[in-house]
Amino acid sequence: MLNEADLQGLFVPLITPFDTEERLDLESYDRYLSSLLQHDIQGIVLNGTTGESPTVAWEEVGTLFKAARTCLNQRRLPIIVGSGTNSTAESVRRTEAAGHWGADAVLAVTPYYSRPSEEGIVEHFRRIASVGIPVVAYEVPSRTGVALSPEMMKRILDLDGVIGLKDASGGLSLAAELLPHCPKPILCGEDALLLDMLQLGAAGGMLASANVNTADFLNLLTQVTEGNISLAAETFDRLLPPIRLLFRESNPAPLKWLLARQGLLASDTLRCPMGPISAGLQEELVAIT
Numbered sequence: 001m002l003n004e005a006d007l008q009g010l011f012v013p014l015i016t017p018f019d020t021e022e023r024l025d026l027e028s029y030d031r032y033l034s035s036l037l038q039h040d041i042q043g044i045v046l047n048g049t050t051g052e053s054p055t056v057a058w059e060e061v062g063t064l065f066k067a068a069r070t071c072l073n074q075r076r077l078p079i080i081v082g083s084g085t086n087s088t089a090e091s092v093r094r095t096e097a098a099g100h101w102g103a104d105a106v107l108a109v110t111p112y113y114s115r116p117s118e119e120g121i122v123e124h125f126r127r128i129a130s131v132g133i134p135v136v137a138y139e140v141p142s143r144t145g146v147a148l149s150p151e152m153m154k155r156i157l158d159l160d161g162v163i164g165l166k167d168a169s170g171g172l173s174l175a176a177e178l179l180p181h182c183p184k185p186i187l188c189g190e191d192a193l194l195l196d197m198l199q200l201g202a203a204g205g206m207l208a209s210a211n212v213n214t215a216d217f218l219n220l221l222t223q224v225t226e227g228n229i230s231l232a233a234e235t236f237d238r239l240l241p242p243i244r245l246l247f248r249e250s251n252p253a254p255l256k257w258l259l260a261r262q263g264l265l266a267s268d269t270l271r272c273p274m275g276p277i278s279a280g281l282q283e284e285l286v287a288i289t
């Protein structure tokens with residue numbers, strides 16, 4: 001299982017390939033994952049936002065987990081499974097199941113929709129963490145509609161079993177507040193802020209856009225670790241235009257389109273209500289790839 005020290009570097013959230021009838025496409029999954037695994041990444045994330053967690057059934061996540069294990073073969077690469085929902089009991093049940101499958105950690109999103117109190121949110125994370133599988137807390141207010149204060153986030157990070165945070169809070173203030181005092185790793189989950197967050201002391205990133213240009217993301221992390229910030233800035237300048245396009249329309253629609261264009265997926269199909277990207281964005285993506 002993953003510990004705090006392991007939660008650093010580049011973790012790549014996987015997309016979930018579908019055929020044109022919106023059924024899981026495991027052949028594409030294997031081809032796409034095999035290609036990603038040519039890179040020396042530190043882990044993969046199943047059933048994150050990029051994996052279309054709102055429309056993927058939990059049984060299907062089990063199928064994807066098995067397929068990923070088969071594709072990894074003997075390679076020991078951490079697998080983090082998104083097990084967080086807005087129901088505490090369901091999140092606990094999923095975390096237990098992910099533990100049985102052999103997940104190295106789970107990703108638990110701030111509970112959305114119900115608008116729980118601060119105490120309720122901390123209790124939600126406490127119960128998930130008490131399962132005994134390491135928990136990475138995932139703060140993404142643009143999707144959950146709930147923005148946690150640094151004080152709240154500290155309370156969650158103080159819980160036993162919570163090993164770190166994926167910060168997709170949309171700005172730098174949460175990381176800037178937490179990082180100077182936080183003994184647990186914080187990973188950037190806001191792709192366009194990666195370089196800034198690394199310079200503040202983030203331990204790495206969990207980034208949908210690292211599904212493409214993966215080698216450049218890994219170089220960037222090495223350059224920052226080695227203190228070569230001017231080179232890192234040059235690398236990031238090259239990464240930023242594709243990052244911006246990949247988030248111009250809702251992630252993971254542009255990413256899936258690009259992976260299909262690269263021949264890694266048979267189709268760019270998303271599950272309804274998500275749908276294809278615009279013709280205009282397709283043209284822009286072609287122009288920079």
Ligand SMILES: O=C(O)C1=N[C@H](C(=O)O)C[C@H](O)C1
Nearest residue numbers: 013048049050189207208251
């Ligand atoms: O799948 C994820 O996990 C990620 N989700 C974020 C989002 O789409 O909101 C972006 C991040 O790069 C990874």
